[in-house]
Amino acid sequence: MSIEIEVGLENAAKAPRITEDLLLAETPKGFANPKVRRLIIAGGAVVLAAIVGLLLYFRNRETTDDAQVDGHITPMASKVYGRVAQVLVEDNQPVKAGQVLVKIDARDYQAALDQAKASLALAESEARSAGVDVPRTRENVASGNSSADAQFMGAQADLASAQATYEQAQTADLAWAQANVDKSRANAELATADLARYLPLMEKGEISKQQYDAAKANADATASALQADLQKQAQAQRSVEVAKAQLDAAKARVEQALAGVASAHADVKQVSMRAADAQAKLAKVEQARAALEAAQLNLSYTEITAPVDGVATHKQVETGQIVQAGQGLLVVVPLENVWVTANFKETQLRNIKAGQKAEVKVDTYGKTFSGRVDSIAGATGSVLSLLPPENATGNYVKVVQRIPVKIVLDPISSEKAVLRPGMNVDATVITN
Numbered sequence: 001m002s003i004e005i006e007v008g009l010e011n012a013a014k015a016p017r018i019t020e021d022l023l024l025a026e027t028p029k030g031f032a033n034p035k036v037r038r039l040i041i042a043g044g045a046v047v048l049a050a051i052v053g054l055l056l057y058f059r060n061r062e063t064t065d066d067a068q069v070d071g072h073i074t075p076m077a078s079k080v081y082g083r084v085a086q087v088l089v090e091d092n093q094p095v096k097a098g099q100v101l102v103k104i105d106a107r108d109y110q111a112a113l114d115q116a117k118a119s120l121a122l123a124e125s126e127a128r129s130a131g132v133d134v135p136r137t138r139e140n141v142a143s144g145n146s147s148a149d150a151q152f153m154g155a156q157a158d159l160a161s162a163q164a165t166y167e168q169a170q171t172a173d174l175a176w177a178q179a180n181v182d183k184s185r186a187n188a189e190l191a192t193a194d195l196a197r198y199l200p201l202m203e204k205g206e207i208s209k210q211q212y213d214a215a216k217a218n219a220d221a222t223a224s225a226l227q228a229d230l231q232k233q234a235q236a237q238r239s240v241e242v243a244k245a246q247l248d249a250a251k252a253r254v255e256q257a258l259a260g261v262a263s264a265h266a267d268v269k270q271v272s273m274r275a276a277d278a279q280a281k282l283a284k285v286e287q288a289r290a291a292l293e294a295a296q297l298n299l300s301y302t303e304i305t306a307p308v309d310g311v312a313t314h315k316q317v318e319t320g321q322i323v324q325a326g327q328g329l330l331v332v333v334p335l336e337n338v339w340v341t342a343n344f345k346e347t348q349l350r351n352i353k354a355g356q357k358a359e360v361k362v363d364t365y366g367k368t369f370s371g372r373v374d375s376i377a378g379a380t381g382s383v384l385s386l387l388p389p390e391n392a393t394g395n396y397v398k399v400v401q402r403i404p405v406k407i408v409l410d411p412i413s414s415e416k417a418v419l420r421p422g423m424n425v426d427a428t429v430i431t432n
Contacts, residue, residue: 060432062352066402067342067360071421074308074332076101078323079301080109091315095306095332102317102329106302109295116295120288127285130278152257155250162250166243177229177236184226191219310334338419339409340371342427343381343402351431352376358407361426365417371409373429379403405429 082104089101195215202212306312310332317329340360344352354373361368380401382389407427412419 060351061428061430062344062348063426063428064342064344064348064402065424065426066344067340067407067425067427069338069362069419069421069423069425070341071338072308072334073421074310074334075328076304076306076312076330076332077326077328078102078104078304079325080104080298081325082106082108082302082323084317084319084321084323087315087317087319089312089315089330091313093312095310095312097306097308099306100303101306101312101332102304104302104304104323106299109299109302113292113295113299116288116292120285120292123281123285123288127278127281130274130281148257148260148263152254152261155253155257159247159250159254162243162247166240166247168243177233180229181226181233184222184229188219188222188226191215191222195219304329306332308332308334309336333421335418335420338421339374340407340425340427342405342407342425342429344405344429346380346401346403349376349403349405352405352429353431357430359428359430360407360409361428362417362419363424363426367417369409369412369417371407374406374408377404377406 084102085105086103087101088103089095089099095101195212195218198207198212198215201207202209312330312332314331315329317323323329340358342358352373354375356373358371358373359368360371377384380403382401405427407429409419
């Protein structure tokens, strides 16, 4: 660098010295300049420290922007068929657990409930009647059995008596009458013979008329005795026949009594039949009671209530609409119980474990909220999708898969933020 300086004659002698000093004071360029060198070294140190700090910061952190807020979305549906009488909630309205959301016309179900109550009352009445009838039938059957047994025993005694009477009439009485007849016949024949001998003797005067009259009287007496004994024999024969008839009647009564015993013993089955009928009536009571409970449930289903605290949304029901059983009406979302589902790459899961701290940055609020890893899904998202990949076709392309990780957030006050399912977030897990 040269500098031309005009000087006067008096300074002409000093001009070379000034030029030399200016040349000596010229500033060095580039890295040779100490100031530049110090700045470069300091900047390098700052950059190195920043790199080291970033490496230390991100070394134990796994981050993904493929994450969203999830929650328990509860679809509300009708469990019975009917006409909507009232819709008591608006879209996006906060609701409390147990709050009635929709009312369905309950008149048909109330009538069914009343009918079920009447059926239960009738079944209970029939069951009570059947329960009383069982012991009464048992007592009647027991009494009938005792009476039949007594009649059978009496008939057997009568039969034995009739048998004895018949045997006596057939043997002793009839034989005695026959013996008397034989005796009287013999006496009558003898008296008749004597009378026949006495008649010629009387005519010859060998015997007196008195003797002849005595023989004739004896012959008449023996003939009368024979007739009497014959009548007694006939009476004895009739007695035998009567005794035989009485014996047959006694046998018939024994057979009748035996049939009565069999019938009475058969009536024991009526007790079992009555008991079975009583059990059937009790089963009908249980059936009617179950029908009553079903009718009560159906009536209760006409009021659709919120199962949890939350926000009612996606309303698809209006007053007067006819709804079917199982038809969706609206959705209740509990905003107090939400979590984050972060889809990490499979290469990021090496050090992620349940219980580790996590940070979630919500796009809506631009804030970061703390939490922890709750669990890791058992399969990749593609496998759990509606149409899982079919890698056996031969058109396989290796793609890094993502696995859902559930992150539970620490409690967040509603004044600070309200997280709704579906919000996009950035999730970071601290793995140290």
